[in-house]
Amino acid sequence: MTLAEQYVALSTIVRKEIKRYLRIWTQTLLPSAITMSLYFVIFGTLIGSRIGEMGGFTYMQFVVPGLIMMAIVTNSYSNVVSSFFGSKFNNSVEELLVSPTPNYIILLGYVIGGISRGMLVAVVVTIVSLFFTHLHIHSYFVVVVIVLMTSTLFALAGFINAVFANNFDDISIIPTFVLTPLIYLGGVFYSMELLPDFWAGVSRLNPLVYVVNAFRYGVLGVSDVSLPLAFGMIGLFTVLAFAYSMHLLNSGTRLRQ
Amino acid sequence: MIPALTIENLSKVYGDGFVALKGISLEVQQGDFFAMLGPNGAGKSTTIGIICSLVAKTAGKVSVFEVDIDKDFAAAKKYIGIVPQEFNFNQFEKALDIVINQAGYYGLPRELARERAEKYLKALGLWEKRDVPTRMLSGGMKRRLMIARALVHEPKLLILDEPTAGVDIEMRRSMWDFLKKINAQGTTIILTTHYLEEAEALCRHIAIINKGEIVEHSSIKDLLRRLQREVFILDCLEELPESVTISDFVARRVDSHTLEVEVEKGQYINQVFDELDRQGIHISSMRNRANRLEEMFVNLVEGAA
Numbered sequence A: 001m002t003l004a005e006q007y008v009a010l011s012t013i014v015r016k017e018i019k020r021y022l023r024i025w026t027q028t029l030l031p032s033a034i035t036m037s038l039y040f041v042i043f044g045t046l047i048g049s050r051i052g053e054m055g056g057f058t059y060m061q062f063v064v065p066g067l068i069m070m071a072i073v074t075n076s077y078s079n080v081v082s083s084f085f086g087s088k089f090n091n092s093v094e095e096l097l098v099s100p101t102p103n104y105i106i107l108l109g110y111v112i113g114g115i116s117r118g119m120l121v122a123v124v125v126t127i128v129s130l131f132f133t134h135l136h137i138h139s140y141f142v143v144v145v146i147v148l149m150t151s152t153l154f155a156l157a158g159f160i161n162a163v164f165a166n167n168f169d170d171i172s173i174i175p176t177f178v179l180t181p182l183i184y185l186g187g188v189f190y191s192m193e194l195l196p197d198f199w200a201g202v203s204r205l206n207p208l209v210y211v212v213n214a215f216r217y218g219v220l221g222v223s224d225v226s227l228p229l230a231f232g233m234i235g236l237f238t239v240l241a242f243a244y245s246m247h248l249l250n251s252g253t254r255l256r257q
Numbered sequence B: 001m002i003p004a005l006t007i008e009n010l011s012k013v014y015g016d017g018f019v020a021l022k023g024i025s026l027e028v029q030q031g032d033f034f035a036m037l038g039p040n041g042a043g044k045s046t047t048i049g050i051i052c053s054l055v056a057k058t059a060g061k062v063s064v065f066e067v068d069i070d071k072d073f074a075a076a077k078k079y080i081g082i083v084p085q086e087f088n089f090n091q092f093e094k095a096l097d098i099v100i101n102q103a104g105y106y107g108l109p110r111e112l113a114r115e116r117a118e119k120y121l122k123a124l125g126l127w128e129k130r131d132v133p134t135r136m137l138s139g140g141m142k143r144r145l146m147i148a149r150a151l152v153h154e155p156k157l158l159i160l161d162e163p164t165a166g167v168d169i170e171m172r173r174s175m176w177d178f179l180k181k182i183n184a185q186g187t188t189i190i191l192t193t194h195y196l197e198e199a200e201a202l203c204r205h206i207a208i209i210n211k212g213e214i215v216e217h218s219s220i221k222d223l224l225r226r227l228q229r230e231v232f233i234l235d236c237l238e239e240l241p242e243s244v245t246i247s248d249f250v251a252r253r254v255d256s257h258t259l260e261v262e263v264e265k266g267q268y269i270n271q272v273f274d275e276l277d278r279q280g281i282h283i284s285s286m287r288n289r290a291n292r293l294e295e296m297f298v299n300l301v302e303g304a305a
């Protein structure tokens, strides 16, 4: 395919992906807005006032970046996992497989779809958060780069999950038993400083720690881990996930018989 | 003229060890209307799956308009339009979106994609249903939608896997007419079926596939002629001369006392006897040889039922 044709194919996939989650917005966009509002009310306003300061900020200010990141992670992941698994399930993935669209365009199309939903929900959640606190952005550059990298990473992870999934249970197991615990233990609600040394060390194996802290740095200007290390780790995970996804597509794993 | 499709020694062993194709070879000429006939489980869908990349081949070579799929699969795919046996579109999407998106996957700019989608949805009588979620369409409409989707990039080779399965007779006729028209306009068509009647009505050439092997590869005319021919084995009293000829008939000397004669539809066996009588050859007994093709068809029909 020529570059122009590849661009057409890419924008077709992205458009289709966006249309899909907008069509079922009550399942895709609304839940995050509601859940996050509850978090803001409960942790920020009700309990937060009793907690006092965390990392030098009011508790509300401290949790908002983590919660926004949580929305980005879960939405970019679940968009790709449900959409790609769905197209495997109803065999419409064959529409792409029989076409001359190269594999990296297919992957990119789904990933951009996931990123766009992650970002859209992030915007919604951010707007909701403004009812509870005022948000001052420390570094727009860090915020934008981290949001892009993180949503890319988790969109890819969702893709890998979808390739291996055989049924609808398989696409909820990983989010429930792996992703959610990692998010909760990733420092969304607390600073690593509160942990004993041993658990703080263990936490450094959790990719979400880097994601949450780098984003918190972008918003508040504070982080439990060094920024270059955070970028490096997220970048590394993203490259690995991309390479593995491409390998799965090129070998036709679970896609071609 | 280059062939539209060339398959050489193609074999397929599925993951569970099942041998679905045992090294088949066939060639389809450009402009042809070609039937792959065979009972369920013969390997038709497997063959088609390999041609359009949904199934990975185990060994062999496939070329589409002389483009080897191992060398430039993307180029080969552009030549092909595929209508699979099972519905494989998102039933929550609308027909129009499905066809336009498919055009996009072939790199057709949006405007052109819209024009083409309109053209083919109209041609297949689906334009009125373009905005209905496809799960609401009837089985026949869904199948026609897949034809429109396969044609949107105007492929030179259209492959249909059992397109008329589960389609009522009236709809089947109009689908046949449509395919004949497309073929007359220059599109090479390959379809699989397990009805000889369908192959007869549409196709010029045919391959019969059974248990992963091609058992016949010829023109429909030739096949039908051979189907209607009977072969008789005659035991003779006298020793036969080295060569026996019976005018109007194909005769073969099997051994010193046995003769084989082919009788086509419309010929009379009496004529054979008269002729042999004149040559001083007397028949002591006669039986007809099992018609391999006919037996095969009986099996095919039983297999399909």
Ligand SMILES: Nc1ncnc2c1ncn2[C@@H]1O[C@H](COP(=O)(O)OP(=O)(O)O)[C@@H](O)[C@H]1O
Pocket: A257, B014, B015, B016, B018, B019, B020, B038, B039, B040, B041, B042, B043, B044, B045, B046, B047
């Ligand atoms: N994924 C698969 N794994 C194992 N065997 C398969 C698979 N797909 C098809 N087969 C077997 O291969 C044979 C040929 O199947 P298929 O090509 O679908 O036949 P046809 O289309 O002629 O009915 C059948 O016996 C079928 O059971």
Ligand SMILES: [Mg+2]
Pocket: B041, B044, B045, B046, B085, B161
């Ligand atoms: Mg089949």
